[in-house]
Amino acid sequence: MKRGIASMSLAVLVLLGGTACGVSAGDGNLSDDWAMMTDAAVRVPEAGKCYTVSSRGRDAYTPSWFRPVSCTERHTAETFHVGQLPDTVGVQPGIGERDYWAAHDACETQSKTFLGGDWYAARLYLTVFVPTTQQWEAGARWYACQLMETESVVDSIAVPRTASLRGALTGAAAVGYGCTTVVGLTEKSWKDMTSVDCAQPHDAEFAGAFKIPGTTAPTGDQRKTTLEECWNVVARYLGGTVDGMRMGYIPWGMDPTDWKRGDRWVRCFAWSSEKKTRGSAKGLGDRTPPS
Known part of the structure; x- marks a missing residue:
């Protein structure tokens, strides 16, 4: 049974607040403070x-x-x-x-x-x-x-690091989306995804992405039609056909804040809507995902 979740009404909370900033007492030397201000400019x-x-x-x-x-x-x-x-x-x-x-x-x-x-x-x-x-x-x-x-697919909470990200996506990338568990899944929406080892039970897997041309984000029926491109992305990843594959899709993209900053990518996740699955779905074709 093919299903796609094109809505994500509960998924994104754009937080407009800031973080508290401490003010140091200073060292009493105003000259170095002025130098810092000039340097910052x-x-x-x-x-x-x-x-x-x-x-x-x-x-x-x-x-x-x-x-x-x-x-x-x-x-x-x-x-x-x-x-x-x-x-x-x-x-x-x-x-x-x-x-x-x-x-x-x-x-x-x-x-x-x-x-x-x-x-x-x-x-x-x-x-x-x-x-x-x-x-x-x-x-x-x-x-x-x-x-x-970041910790997850949607929420942009940072993961503290003690190493550079240079080369982070070479080989078996720990920061790559890979297989994921969908959080807060309902019939019409979901909240987030957390990455898991593909050997562990999961219900979705990153299949690819496509970039929306132009500068205006699709809305209404055009948005729905745009997201349906994920059917083709998932089919290519599985090596199957849109009509025959036994998985659905979940899209992520077009967040208003991200769009304004230049992110026009839609990420497509192959979705096992009936059960948790183990192992990668890549190359699955039109077969049923393994349990």
């Missing part, structure tokens, strides 16, 4: 540096570029590439604007070389930072690409 972030930032990737709080930590120390974010915006960009790019999306696309290209695979096929959150208004007025024209490992 012109400093270019460095690739290969790590930071401790917000515990949730979707919050996208800008790191303190002048306070990096070694990537072998505990951190939640890594800057893996820093580039320069084209000279044709005359206005500070804002989230959701063409020039910001172009920077996101550039980061996406760089991430594949850095990771050894596709960031959108893993528990990773890709964020692009551009200069603040103060930095832009001081002449800064950089863009910085940042990655965070």
Whole structure:
């Protein structure tokens, strides 16, 4: 029986709150504080540096570029590439604007070389930072690409790391989506997915993804039709046919916040709707998933 869950009305809670910030008492020396403020206005972030930032990737709080930590120390974010915006960009790019999306696309290209695979096929959150208004007025024209490992598919809660993400998607990638357990599953919606070893009971498996062209997110019937492309993605992964395969699909993508930041990918998961299964479904064809 083929089934697809195209709705995810309960899945995403976009948290608008911040984190509490402590204020240090200071050392009484104002000169070094002024130097830090001036430095912050012109400093270019460095690739290969790590930071401790917000515990949730979707919050996208800008790191303190002048306070990096070694990537072998505990951190939640890594800057893996820093580039320069084209000279044709005359206005500070804002989230959701063409020039910001172009920077996101550039980061996406760089991430594949850095990771050894596709960031959108893993528990990773890709964020692009551009200069603040103060930095832009001081002449800064950089863009910085940042990655965070996350706990699950939907919720962008960061996983603290003590190693770089370089090469993280080569070989048997621990951060790849792989097999998953669906959380909060009902007839019409679901909340999240957690990655599990494929040898353990699970009900879904990442099958692939497709990128939505253009800059406008599909809505209504167009959204439903767009998500149904997952039938073809899953069929190719199984090596079967859309009409004959014994698995459904669950899509994930087009979150409004992520879309504005440049993520136009829809992830497709092969879904065993009747029972938990063991082992990978890749190459299953039109056969029934094993128990």
